[in-house]
Amino acid sequence: MTATQDTGTREVGTARRRKEDAHLITGQTTWTDNIQLAGTVHAALLRSPMAHARIRVDVSAARNEPGVVAAYSGADLADELAGLPSAWQVTPDWVAPEHKPLATDEVRYAGDAVAVVVADTRAHAVDALDAIEVDYEPLPVVLDMERAMADDSPLVHSDAGTNVCFRYSDTFGDVAGAFADAPLHITRRYVQQRLVPCAMEPRSVVVAPVPAAGEYTVWSSTQIPHFVRLFLALLTGVSESRIRVIAPDVGGGFGSKLDIYAEELLTFTLARKLGRPVKWTETRSEAFQATIHGRDQIQDLDLACDADGRIRGLRVNLLADMGAYLQLLTPAIPLLGRAMFPGIYKMDAYEFGCVGVFTDKTPTDAYRGAGRPEATFAIERLLDELAAELHVDPLEIRRRNWIRHEEFPYDQIAGLTYDSGNYEAATARATELFDYAGLRAEQARRREAHDPVQLGIGVSTYTEMCGLAPSRWLGDRGYAGGGWEAASVRLLPTGKVEAVVGTSPHGQGHVTTFSQIVADTLGVPFDDVEVVHGDTAAAPAGLDTYGSRSLAVGGVAVWRAAQRVRDKAKTLAAHLLEVSEDDLDFDGGSFAVRGTPGATKTIQEVAFAAFAAHSIPEGFEPTLSADFVLEPDDFSFPHGTHLCAVDVDTETGRVTIRRYVAVDDVGKVVNPLIVEGQVHGGLAQGIAQALHEIAVYDEDGNLTTGTMVDYTPPSAADLPSFTTDRTETPSTTNPLGVKGVGEAGTIASTPAVVNAVVDALRPYGVTDVPMPCTPERVWRAIHEAQGGTS
């Protein structure tokens, strides 16, 4: 049953313009860095320019600089600063080295913080960093994962005795049987380059203490205010009830603000020590080094197939770069892809192995898609290679292998049950919008004519898992926490509604979406619903925003809480109208006695009656409010078909996206405008991985792509317009039928684009172009392939 069937109103499914916009388009914002409390002092961090070194730090001279209030080295604070948490122990024998917010004796990546200065102004704090003396005694650097695994490799953490963080493996089905005498193998190595999330708002933290009361208010540019509160409590010994964490306006996250960062714990500790508000704001240059990176995986893949291209089995072996330390979820990220490598395809056997490796680089963690883009890239690239091998159309090879719509629910090989899907429908719609046949014909003509600009067509028929996550599933896999989500809905005396939610947005439009759900359920106007979020004092329970969970888990919690309020209102309405509840209909926000025209109570009238409580049934608790904590039954599985056409100039290597069609099935849609926006943004980031972005380290471990100029996130001029459409196959794992859309575009688009680039160059013997497919790399791939064949 859906919310729209509950009442006569029709908010769900409407392209409501966002409530969030008004203050954002007028600059009436509350970014964390805007917060300026009286008496605030400013923290600045000194960061290591070396990737690996033993350090001796002397901050005493900095203490005499103008405006300086305090200066500390890591050693000075060693006893007061706990190590940062990693909450997902992926194997019993993982290696989880201590990770101090300030390095005490060794730095392990360029950007590792070694000291902090607190001063009256930010400029003074930054100036005083120059007075700090650091003696760096260089240690050998290890940057390459395969090198790091060799016995004679230098160690990132010498006391660990190894650079291996964990080894994980799983098999499903009869792998040996499936691979024995398979007539066809597609064996490939793909590299998921390291990416920098680049949320536009740099991180920022303000901590205001009330020293006498031992209370703290923390503002942080974070996706996870509830986690920040929990971990600050665990790491400092201050009771959770004395820590209030506020995520005010947050300028994007994409996973990079799903972490407990050194600067959060450090700023808190400084505020506690100094007894006054302390603020720290990251510069973009710092962000490139000190905010987590994403991806960075080497994938060895073997697809065993029958002669007609039917998949028998898949072997996946990953090397996953942890960077120098484990952040909150670092080791789990590659494993979140574990079950997604089989994609939408049927197969008899599947083997997955992953080794997590430490290197002297910025830690990795969740970046939009978190393990699933990597998996989807692998399988979708392999399917295109399989098609090429057999000279079959890439859509046809997929048809031979995908789960047919009548086969749902489908227990896939890696142990997930795909509840619903219709790959045929999405593909049919996408090929139509794309003019697939027409473009294939044009491609043939241009190949024939040896056009120096070749047309390539790339296919990606992806699925992904959304709605992190059933708590038991998380517990079985070593995650310390759960995956439920909380909501409270309060019908106020005036008839307005407050919905308090445990997930908080940083661009996703929760306020608008949740308002639509509540408006339908209670039959109140959209504008009468306020959504309260992102402040642990106002919304004390919640597990925050990541993994495309906000609607599929949090939205369902809101809906269920609103239903409880409505049910309670009905009880009171029946009492007031002196009828049985069974005699009442609820429509358009009004309870009406069936068959008695005029005998009605609006929900607003009931709200006031519940508040006044002059006449309530026996045992009825005054006021109309309800909580709901939703434990998700299972994941949801959005899917879709993305088609990309590129022009590749074989003389310059330049790739231009000519057409991009995305047909996504994200289940029931609450707000199509917001869904489309999420798809657009996701596509941009996925395309950026395919064509534009890579974090590059030089041999000493310096990040050479440490600014926006060098890292080249795409601008408007670098991206095309997209054609988007949807099919709608409701999820059956939640009562709203919703799936999740925050990551789908990113997951789907990277392989679509690279498949297109490679497709353009097949006549030249090219079978792969490493990401990002920059002109130089494309040109090189052509020339290497030509050299190899001539």
Added chain:
Amino acid sequence: MTRISVTVDGVESTDEVEPRTLLVQYLREARGRTGTPVGCDTSNCGACTVLVDGRAVKSCALLAVQADGREVTTVQGLSNGALHPVQRAFHERHALQCGYCTPGMIMAAVDLLRETPDPTEQEVREGLEGNLCRCTGYQNIVAAVRDAAAELRGAS
């Protein structure tokens, strides 16, 4: 310290600033105009874009002293009560998600439309090249700017 007089969103004020103070710092810290955010330290992202004497400028690429005697308009001073057509179009077209790039994007678009009242899609894309957005994929921004262009042409 240097004494400067700058009109910000219609309000003139005289302040002492350090010569090295960036215009964006001056706006945010001395003038309290925190609607203009900072997204980078290399003048590449455009988040800090404001109008100086009517022209779009990255306010992190200008010193406060260089704004002496000039008129600065931030996103907070763009509308007089009613929203500016560009602001309205951003809302209508869902041209913002987190909103961090939005002030700069809007101010850059206002200047773009002053110079090019009827831009093609490509002209909008190239005109906004200096403003990065990580959320929207730009498509709705482009649509919003063209909608606003049509409205502004109709109004003139």
